[in-house]
Amino acid sequence: MPLKNIKACIFDFDGTIIVSEHVHMKAWEDLATEEEKDLPVGFLEESVGMSDLQLVKILAKAWNYNPSEERIIERKRHFYLIRCPKESSVVPGAVEAIRDLVSRQVPVAIATSSTRGEVEPVLQRLGVADIFQSICTVEDVAHLKPHPEIYQLAATRLGVSPVDCLAFEDSIAGVSSARAAGCCLVTMQTLYSEERLGPALMSVKDFKDKRLMTMMRSIGR
DSSP states (O other): OOOTTOOEEEEOSBTTTEEOHHHHHHHHHHHHHHHTOOOOTTHHHHTTTOOHHHHHHHHHHHTTOOSOHHHHHHHHHHHHHHHHHHHOEEOTTHHHHHHHHHHTTOOEEEEOSSOHHHHHHHHHHHTOTTTOSEEEOGGGOSSOTTSTHHHHHHHHHHTSOGGGEEEEEOSHHHHHHHHHHTOEEEEETTSSOHHHHOOOSEEESSTTOHHHHHHHHTTTO
């Protein structure tokens, strides 16, 4: 399946490059334990694809919290960074696929609802921190997923139009964001089923899928 019009690839982070949504959930639980409070009903289930900035407002309201929202985020990030090196895993084939794109001079970027402080240490550990032309995080946008801003920004930084980008996403908010920006879309079934994620160019469990490997090799040729 040649993709002659695709000029760049944009990757979400959690669930697309690294599997760490469960680590984020445990970090929120660690925070609740530290604060001796209960997480709101449904909080963890609804957290997937949402940014810490969105989630902290839910907690601050539920907990009638007086300290700053920044402190809640700081403590949650503290627990996440402790757990992440040992409890997260790489989506099979992700690093190899990204390196192959770069070797063929296909521009690549990240568009994530995570913070830069959560993303960069992991990319450095994987040895790919320097190969992305742009890493767009929650700090870079005014509107969070499912708004298309972060994909629009990533495409702009790569010097292409969003319609000329292939996006890789795993969450409901993420696929909505990529679609709204006009990107072609590959959905990753690391959390949700193909049916739940909705229409896409292709839906796969990981980057070892032979159909996806064949398709990606045609990009930029």
